[in-house]
Amino acid sequence: MTRSRVGTPGLLLRHTSTGITGSLLVALLVAIAVFATTVAPRALVTLGTDELQHRLGELSSLRDITGLGRIGLVGGLADPTAEELLGPTDHAIQQSASLLRPPLGELAGTPRWVARTAQQDAVLPEGAPAARVRLKLAVDLAWGDGIRIVSGDAPSAWAGSDDGTVDAPLDIAISQATGEAMGVTEGALLRYGALTLRVAGVYAPTDPQDAYWAHAPDLAEPSVSAPDGVVPTVTTSAYISPDSAPGLLNTFAAGALSAWIPIDASTITYGDAAEIATQTRTRTATNFTLPAAGELRFSSRFADAIDQTAARVVAASALLALALSGLLGVLLAVVTLGIGAIVERRRAALVLIGARGASGLQLRGAMALEGLIVALPAAILGAAAAVVLVPEPVDASAWVLPVLVAASVPLVFAVRAGPHDVRARRRDLRSRGGRVRVIAEALLVGAAALALFLLSRRGLAASASAVGIDPLLALTPVLLAAAVCALALRLYPLPLRLVLDRVRGGDSAVGLVGAARAVRAPVHGPTASFALVLGVTVVVFSSVLGTTLSVGVTRAATAEAGADIKVRAVEIAPDTLATIAGLDGVRAAAALTRIPGAQLDDDGGTSGVTLVLTDTAALHAMHPELPQLDARDGGRIPVAVSDDLPLIGDDARLGSAEVVVQHRRAPRSLPGVTRDWVLADSRFASELGREGIVADLLLIAVDDADAVDRIAASAERTVIDALSEQGRATVTVTTARGVLDDARSSPVIAGIEGALPIAAGAALLLTLLALALATLAAGAARSHLVGVLRVIGADRRQQRGILVWESAPVVIVSILVGVGLGLALPFVVTSAVDLSAFVGGDVAPSPVIDPLTVVLAVCAVLVTAVVAGATALALGRRLTPAVTLKMGER
Amino acid sequence: MSPHIRCTDLVRIFSAEGVEVQALQGLTLAIERGELTAIIGASGSGKSTLLSILSGLDVPTAGRAEVAGHDLLAMTARERTRYRRHTVGFVWQQTSRNLLPYLTAVENIATALSVSHTPRRTRRSRATELLELMDIANLADRRPAQMSGGQQQRVAIAVALANSPEVIFADEPTGELDEHNSQLVFDALRTVNVELGTTVLIVTHDQAVSAQVRRTLQIRDGRMSTEVHRSTRTDEHGNESTHAEEYAVLDRVGRLQLPEEYLRALALRDLVRLELEPDHVEVHPTALRKDTA
């Protein structure tokens, strides 16, 4: 026997510890909700950091802060050394990096700089192959660090001067590739204006991948242009010894200085990104003054890349907010249901203690305290788990939501403890149309409309710098669901009443009892319906959005590639095309000839267009939205035009040829041409006066997606084989798959695509829980009903029928409303928000509904409902009428 | 001094969705301080409705009701709470409804004391005192499930007494009990009435109970109809006998309800003939003639 307690805290504990399972369930849900709301902003920041590092990693040397300008060389020094002459400039450039403050300063590496002379022709010695050499001399104090001399020696200091004695040859070092292109080795003498250059040594970069060579490519390899029948031109640069610079003051004064501050993006965090972008902009906004009237103008793609990434991350977090807030709504609804169940358990005690003189404050206070006891440890655990799992620093605002979630629990406890009525409540006699309810519903609908309006005016993202759960976005779907749910609950008794009136006259007891119960004593309260509607909404919304995004990304990638395989080359000859079209597995191949500067005339005027010639039958096979234009139309040449051209009459002239515009609903862009184009079949090339212009773009469609890589390789070989040596370097091959893989490698896209199915699954799970809780909560009433039914002799089938009536109408209505809302929400989102920034490409993706996914989602909810119902029925059957009827007494 | 409980023309109408039930239709009643009174009446006559109004759990639609100087229609929420806490106590018919099943007898009493902010140190002694008064001190640390129905009801009375109310209402407190236990519970209520001077109002169907009460009120259709006063007389041989006198309530406009048995015995119906005598009124049956109708 336990010793009785008489202290108030002890008594409260006694009350709280009864029926602990319900409290544990609520505690678990609170822990999950707090965990989710704590972890979400942190995960987003992590995702942002990943995305940032991914994007900046792709940029490689382009992210570095690069400066262009001129070097200041102090004149008038008597016999200056290289150090005296170049030291001040070097020092100033080093300062440009070391003065950068964190966080940018922490990413900045040691700056490098190269001063170059202006470009001049160098005359090759006798016996070298004929070539025109355009050469710059370069000086770099640290030039020896990244190279090794492969033959000869490092250049030695020059004793001459460019405004005096120029007799002695000036030593230079050239890269191996330059030597090969010019056909010279060490010891060769070149004439360079008034100077004579001597190739003292030939070097090779120790690490050709080093960022240095990306900034000074001319010092690693020459660029060679070799049109047919013309002497090739070699453009390159050569190092001189820094010690030779004092003699070349004039030459370098006419040249250019380039410097760069390497940026190491691997440690950048999303939290610092905005600050870093600002710092970068500040650095590049003003010229950087160097000693002796030198100066540098810095620029960087860094800041823009950060902004683009930020825009993408913000869009992603907005999308996640949409999906997750719905989820959170369901979670909170389920928590509320759980709390409702706990409070309902305490109801008898509350009523009794209330009747004995406890004030409303005492009762609510006691329940709030119980809520606190349940929620506080759970919330702390959930938050701690989140912080440990994703230890990302976030600002204080990230704590608002978790704290609100945790604080709402005691509040809901207190609210649900509500005013009591000692007398048994007869729900059927309570009027449904309370004024409070009408006002609440009006407010809800108003708030939903307002949120929708604000969202459509503002767009998806509040500001480019804010990451985290945006309250407006988080609220909109929940408010919409709540408003629609309230309306549905208002309307749904109407058809049921009709049914009730119908069955009243008939002799179907099942229908009568079922319909009467559904109308007068609904088992599932508004919270359960809300959870159900929102749950189904989230399931459907997530799956539609997931399909939309993945289709959008795929479409954008395909549009960017233009076809399964796209090959660019200086020339794609008809033979090459024929060979490739004949390759095994190629469905269609078309070579595009693009002729800019064509003119399309009609009565309205003249438009400058790009004329695109191709085999339109093959193109049509790849892009069915483009017409086949190979048959004359009334003697005229059929053409298609892009949809951004001003309305053009059917009959027009292209140059001197009469054409007829065939297809009005053409897309905006063609592969390789984004706007203002006219498409015609290449068979009419001569009539259009464009014969013999070579195609430079090849599109290939394949039969089997798995064969893309093999076919791409063969096509590339075929194209290359047909080209001259120089032309080969121009060949690039892109596959849609490759572009897609690139897009998918973005952490944000991968994150969203991964998160949406999880959201859908979690929503499904919560819907199940909501249904189970609601069904269990109705247990007492149901057992009583089953008891009565059995006493009056209803058979099992009739019992089941009545129980089906209990949840079927609500579940069916909730599913219908939820599916409707879930399907509508993506349209709202895509109309309010341009997702193209997110998926890439320039066509905003519209919602794609995959019927299979939706049907699967609905089936899952239905199965859940049936399982919950069957369980309830089984539980009800276990109780004998005697027990259940006695229970009903209370 | 005014009566301890006074109701005048009390009306309670339950209404919703077109259905209207008049549970009380102008009930008038007066009970003196320290009285032990029983209320009887057919099912649905409004007994429970009356009790829930008097114990401050329900509000009448019209009329006046006063208990221990509190006007039940004019109370604020705060006054109502204080009223429930300190002025009245109650016991319901369902034994399970009076006590919290997961608390022991002492804890149930302590909960009521905690509600009224009674200092903690006095709670245990107060609980023991009450249980001793109910003669069930040995049940202090048992939960309701470990007690008999009669024991539970006596604990319920102890809980009702916790905050020393002036009035105890009991709605069919013996309804679920056998004869022996009923007697024990009734005795407990009588003890409360006698020893503490608490006014006790019992609703009951139990003849054995009402037969032991000095004053029994009968409700019919939400109105007081008759009442019976019992008195014990001792004759010259020392034998005690109980005398019951039947009274009927005359309302303000002079309406009167005659007991069913009287009506049946003399076939009184439709029109009766009245005769005023010097100290009483006679009621005679009439043979109704066609032409006078």
Ligand SMILES: Nc1ncnc2c1ncn2[C@@H]1O[C@H](COP(=O)(O)OP(=O)(O)OP(=O)(O)O)[C@@H](O)[C@H]1O
């Ligand atoms: N909450 C309520 N809502 C609607 N009608 C009610 C409510 N409570 C009682 N009634 C009605 O008021 C009338 C009186 O009920 P009450 O419970 O007072 O009767 P009673 O005399 O206690 O009956 P019993 O002896 O069966 O307990 C009944 O017709 C009942 O249907």
Ligand SMILES: [Mg+2]
């Ligand atoms: Mg009753």
